[in-house]
Structures are given as structure tokens and as C-alpha cells.
Amino acid sequence: DYEDKYPEDPIYEETAPTARVWRTYLNESQKFDADRVGDWRETVDVLLVFAGLFSAVVSAFAVQFSQNLQPDYNQISAYLLFELVSIQQAISNGTSANPPLSSAVNPTANFTPATSIVWVNGLWFTSLSLSLSAALISVLVKQWLHHYVILPSGTPRERSRIRQYRYMGLHKWQVPLIIGLLPMLMHLALAFFFVGLVVFL
Incomplete structure (x- = not known):
């Protein structure tokens, strides 16, 4: 109190x-x-x-x-390396090279994520x-x-x-x-x- x-x-x-x-x-x-x-x-x-x-x-x-x-540059590098090896193999075998890269693996193409x-x-x-x-x-x-x-x-x-x-x-x-x-x-x-x-x- x-x-x-x-x-x-x-x-x-x-x-x-x-x-x-x-x-x-x-x-x-x-x-x-x-x-x-x-x-x-x-x-x-x-x-x-x-x-x-x-x-x-x-x-x-x-x-x-x-x-x-953003684009997966590791995957693009792997695709580009594969294309380069394919072209070199085609040249060494004397066959025609594959068509050029598609826009899916083109590093200069516009990238739009899902x-x-x-x-x-x-x-x-x-x-x-x-x-x-x-x-x-x-x-x-x-x-x-x-x-x-x-x-x-x-x-x-x-x-x-x-x-x-x-x-x-x-x-x-x-x-x-x-x-x-x-x-x-x-x-x-x-x-x-x-x-x-x-x-x-």
C-alpha cells in the first residue's frame, strides 16, 4: 500500500x-x-x-x-569444346564438318531464363x-x-x-x-x- x-x-x-x-x-x-x-x-x-x-x-x-x-558458361564451354573436337576430327578424316553452332550454345545469343x-x-x-x-x-x-x-x-x-x-x-x-x-x-x-x-x- x-x-x-x-x-x-x-x-x-x-x-x-x-x-x-x-x-x-x-x-x-x-x-x-x-x-x-x-x-x-x-x-x-x-x-x-x-x-x-x-x-x-x-x-x-x-x-x-x-x-x-544467367547462361551456364561451363556448359557452353563444354559444348564449344565438343564442337571444336568434332570439327578437328572431321578435318583429319577428310569429311565435312558439322553445321555451325545452334543459338542454344552460342555465347553471343540472347539468354532468356525460364x-x-x-x-x-x-x-x-x-x-x-x-x-x-x-x-x-x-x-x-x-x-x-x-x-x-x-x-x-x-x-x-x-x-x-x-x-x-x-x-x-x-x-x-x-x-x-x-x-x-x-x-x-x-x-x-x-x-x-x-x-x-x-x-x-
Whole structure:
């Protein structure tokens, strides 16, 4: 009970800088903030770890598969080498050489990747972007929460006012809503990745 915990204020000093009302407010707000910010921190920590691991997995897939967006120069080199050997064999045997290279193995021909390859790359890079965005926002939220709970030194009235301004700012900037949307961002990233995986398979 605050009446037992804090001594009664002298008359006409109920709102003085060290009055009981400010100390009670700080005590109650610290309890409120400890529960609420603790829950938010746990949520953000879990999301941050998951986003980091998921981003690593998606980036490994995306980097390997994005190579399919350009011609396979190793395969073209093998075809060209085969053609060269075939021509040399034809010349040594005195027979006519094979017709010139088709555009499929011509390194100067325009290369167009398959539509499924373009879609898979688009889906996976979108997934990676969403996952990295969730990680970035999680780090920002952790910084906001860290600065929110640390109050500077001063009188109880000054600290109460600062805490109230920060509380109002937290809601003005929609931080609870942002924290609530972070899991949705990761769900979208997972959905894009799995759709890309289905198209890939």
C-alpha cells in the first residue's frame, strides 16, 4: 500500500517535486512497464533469432539459384569444346564438318531464363527482403524499448513526467502495433519462400 510505503506529504505540498504522488506513480509505472516491456522484449528476441536464421537459409537458396538467371558458361564451354573436337576430327578424316553452332550454345545469343526460374528468384528475394526488414525493425524496437525503460536521474516529479512523455510517444509512434505486425512480416516471408519452393520443385 502506498500510504504505508511513502510518508504523507505536508499540507499544500502534495505536488512538490518529491511528493508521494510522484513516487507512487513511478512505482506503479515501473511494475506496469516491467510486465509489458518484458513481454515485448521476449517477442522481439524470438523474432530476431528466427529472422536471422531464416535469412541465412533463404540467402543460401537464393544465391545458389540466382545463378540460373544467367547462361551456364561451363556448359557452353563444354559444348564449344565438343564442337571444336568434332570439327578437328572431321578435318583429319577428310569429311565435312558439322553445321555451325545452334543459338542454344552460342555465347553471343540472347539468354532468356525460364519463367519458373524468374518466379522462384523473385519469390525468394522477396522473402529475404521481408525477413531482413523484420530483423531491422526488431533491432530498432529493442533500442526503443531500452531507451523507454531507462529514466534519467532527477526528482520523482521530473522522472514521472519523462516517463509519461515516453509512454505517450510510444503510443504516438504506434510501437505496440509495430511489434504486433512483426510476426505477420515473418509469416509473409515464410509464405513467399514456401511458394517459391513449390514452384522450384
